[in-house]
Amino acid sequence: MNIGNQKVVSITYKLQEGDKSGATVQEVDSNEPFVFLFGASQVLPDFEVNLMDKTIGDSFEFGIKSDNAYGPIDDNAVVDLQKSMFEVDGKLGEIVKVGNFLPMNDQEGNPLQGLVVEITDEHVKMDFNHPMAGKDLFFSGEIIEVRDATAEEIEHGHAHGTGGHDH
Known part of the structure; x- marks a missing residue:
């Protein structure tokens, strides 16, 4: 199953400042993956663009310039x-x-x-600037799960269950 709108996506990732050689800002492993509803404006638009159509087991590496991430320092x-x-x-x-x-x-x-x-x-x-304002971002990781979102998840605008939102 490929990543697209109304899919719940689980990924591991490493976020680095600047580029692949930059300082590690955050790391998410398979024990507690990042889970989100694709197309629900939960992540940066360029993040979704770079994951579109990927499937379980695919790896990814991409950068997002600061203007398309958290913007310049205000x-x-x-x-x-x-x-x-x-x-x-x-x-x-x-x-x-x-x-x-x-x-x-x-x-x-x-x-x-x-x-x-x-x-x-x-x-x-x-x-009150975002901590990553003015900084380019570099992500690398792997797609570990892609599934259809439930009607309730679509209605609520976020993933439920393990790694998602619990009500």
Whole structure:
């Protein structure tokens, strides 16, 4: 069975920064493969393009330029927030440290992650760019399973079961 829309795909992969010789960012093995519903906008569009029509046992290697991955670094996504937003009883929470990612919400209440870049007497500088923004990506791996999605998976827009979403 070939990969295409409304197929549940299970893969192993290695993600490297830049190219095949770049630093490893993430590795997913067959013990806990990455499982997703193809065509449901769950992965980068170029990721799907490079897996289209592959089948069980096929290996893959491809790069995705930063503009087609997580985009360039957006200077407007780096902001100074009032330090008082992070204080409890006049003290910074223990998690508020340079280098830590903090769960936050935007003005509409949508969840997002921000990286603490700097802490001053009055502000906490947060970077809300995706951690891989501005970076080219290189993927290599293997297709370990391809199956038809169930009607429920199609309706919900994601894979269910082992490696997928459990309700």
